[in-house]
Amino acid sequence: MQWRTIFRKEMLEYCRNFSWVWVPIVFIILAIMDPLTTYYMPIILEKAGGMPEGAVFEMPDITAVDAFMMSLGEYSMFGVLVIVLFTMGTIAGERKSGVVELILVKPVHYGTYISSKWAAKLTVILVSASIGLLTSWYYINLLFGELSFTLIIQAIFFYSLWFVLVVTITIFFSCLFKSPGAVFGTSIVTLLSMFAIYRVFSHKLSWFPNSLSGHIGEMLQTETIPNTLWGAGLTTIVSSLIILLIAVLIFRKKELA
Amino acid sequence: MFTVQHVTKKFNDNPVVNDISFRLESGRCVALLGANGAGKTTTLRMLSGLLKPTSGSIAFEGMKLGADMRNHIGYLPQHPVFHGWMTGKEFLIYVGQLAHLTKVKATELADYYLERVGILDAKDQRISKYSGGMKQRLGIAQALIHSPNMIMLDEPVSSLDPIGRREVLTLMEELKEQTTILFSTHILSDAEEVSDDLLLMHKGEIVESGTLNELRHKHQTSKINLSFHESNENYLPMVEQLPGIKTCYLDREDIVCVIEDMEQTRQALLEKIATDQWPLTRFEVSRASLEDLFMKVVNK
Structure with a gap:
């Protein structure tokens, strides 16, 4: 009951502050940017000029799977950044402004308060990210070749788990610190350290969260999970x-004071 | 209704509230009076459950230990902050539902309390457009929405202009009839105006408590204010030596004498003035007010 109340209030807030508009747009742009620019690169180069006379520009062959992995690549970089920026104030912001004083003097369980906000953020992010990837899939089908819908849904599902972790880490630091800046810093440092650890020990850490997108690539190639x-x-x-x-x-x- | 026993709160080993104990009776309006930094806000925050005491216990009558006290408490922070993008009514419904009201009931009560605190006209305006006084009133409404047994208001009138202050004080006067009120203030006249009981706080301790009348009676000391044509300083040592005078000090234009027995001392003083022909310009018998008590405690 309380959980739904907070969740619905968060949803209303995302409508009023246009999060429901800009987050999907950002993710669509991130998802389609790389595949589209890659496809149109020869045309862009030709129109923009600047190529020396007689230069032959050999474009590598790009498969549909490669193109889709480009979208995921953008998500792993800028997508994560957008998520951290969008999520860092979830708890910290309310504590800093003091609204939390009015909410938590009501008989609200702390678990309810945090988990409902967590779920609300996830809803916006995962829906937006999925819309982005589906848009990208649409263009890839047009420009690069067929990719089966089931495979894409599976890819979206598994990749979403990575975003769940990113949101959770950010919310965790948002509970810890009052300043959104500190939340941003610590979250990014944590994610970078995870990346570094994975880079060094990747052969031993095949179940590590950072390995998700690699495995998704494998899944798309072999068409089995x-x-x-x-x-x-x-x-x-x-x-x-x-x-x-x-x-x-x-x-x-x-x-909380 | 509320029993506070030996509650201490330390921030980094710095006691902000130091071993306070008191009881709040149901149906009373109690003022927590003290200068800025006396520990009033910290005390209220502990009572509302936002802070945990370093030691000591807070018990709500008729409730099991460890149960959620927040069901029975309404709290207005010193500077209430709302979700500015919500309307006043939406916010009340939201917090009402958080306090386990159904949506229908919360909507009904939201309208009732908006009317009650006098901002019904602004119910569909975004809170970010509200003035300070309106926010304060919305704050009181949100404290009342789940019909708590007790409301705690942290400096409810300090930040308001004279008109807003008067309105909120009148509102508190009305609310006294239906719920127990504990409010903090650093303005004595506000406390005197609406409260039944006083808790006087200074440097983290409760230095005095009781009903208004009790305190008035207890600290009633008689005073005589004197003033002479020439400089008062010359007469101060002479006045001091008269019988029955406890202390004597200079206060602006006057010599203030705190005395024990009014009749005897007045007689002695007037005789002395007559025989020595002191150039008296003012002679006034007055009674010490709560303000003197407040000042005495705070300056200690």
């Missing part, structure tokens, strides 16, 4: 839930 993808998906979702739980526990101990 590799076991490592299930494994990485599982670690990602379990660690997200654990982090969320710890966030609630810390928040409960914390003084």
Whole structure:
């Protein structure tokens, strides 16, 4: 009951502050940018000129799967950045402004408060990200070749798990710090460290959350879901839930003033 | 209704509230009076559950230990902040639902309390457009929405202009009839005006408490104010030596004498003035007010 109340209020807020407009647009742009520019690169080069006379520009062959992985590549960089920016104020902002004083003197469980906000943010982000990837899939089908719908849905599903983790990490720091800037910094540092760890130990960490997009590429190539993808998906979702739980526990101990 | 026992709150080992104990009776309007920084806000925050005491206990009568006190409390922070993008009515319905009201009931009560605090006209305006006084009133409405047994208001009138202050004080006067009120203030006249009981706080401790009348009676000391044509300083040591005078000090134009027995001292003073022909310009018998008590405690 309370959970739905907060969730609905968050949704209303995202309508009023146009989050429901700009977040999908950003994700659509991120998703289609790379495949489209790659496809039209020869035309762009020709129109823009600047190529020396007689230069032959050999374009590598790009498959539909490669094009789709380009979209995921953009998501992994700028998508994550957008998510952290969009999520960092979730709890921290309300604590900083002081609204939280009025909410938490009502008999609201801290778990309800945090998890409903978490779910609301996830709804906007995952819906937007999915719209972006589906748009990208539409263009890829037109420009690069067929990719089956089931495969794309599976890819979107598994890739969403990565975003769940990113949102959860950001919300975790949002419970810890009052300043959105600090939340941004710590979240980005954490995500970069995870990336670095994965880079160094990638051969041993096939279930590590960062390995998700690699496994998704494999899935698209082989058209079967590799076991490592299930494994990485599982670690990602379990660690997200654990982090969320710890966030609630810390928040409960914390003084809100 | 509320029992606070030996509550201490420290921030980084710095006691902000130091071992306070008091009881709040149901149906009273209690003022928590003290200068800025006396620990009033910290006390209210602990009572409302926003802060946890470092030590000591807060018990709500008829409730199990550890149960959620927040069901029975309405709280107005010193500077209430709302979701500016919501309308006043939406916000009240929202917090009403958070306090376990159904949507229908919350809507009904939102209208009732908007009317009650006098901002019904602005119910569909965004809160970001509200003036300070309107926000304060919306704050009171949100504290009342779930019909709590007790409301706590942190400096409800301090930030308002004279008209807003008068309105909110009148509103509190009315609310006294239906709920227990605990409010903090640093303005004595506000406390005197609406409260039944006073808790006087200074440097994290409750230094005095009781009903208004009790306190008035207890601290009633008699005073005589004197003024002479020439400089008062010359007469101060002579006045001091008269019988029955506890202390004597200079206060602006006057010599103020705090005395024990009015009859005896007045007689002695007037005789002395007559025989020594002191150039008296003013002679006034007055009673110490709560303000003197307040000042005495705060300057200690």
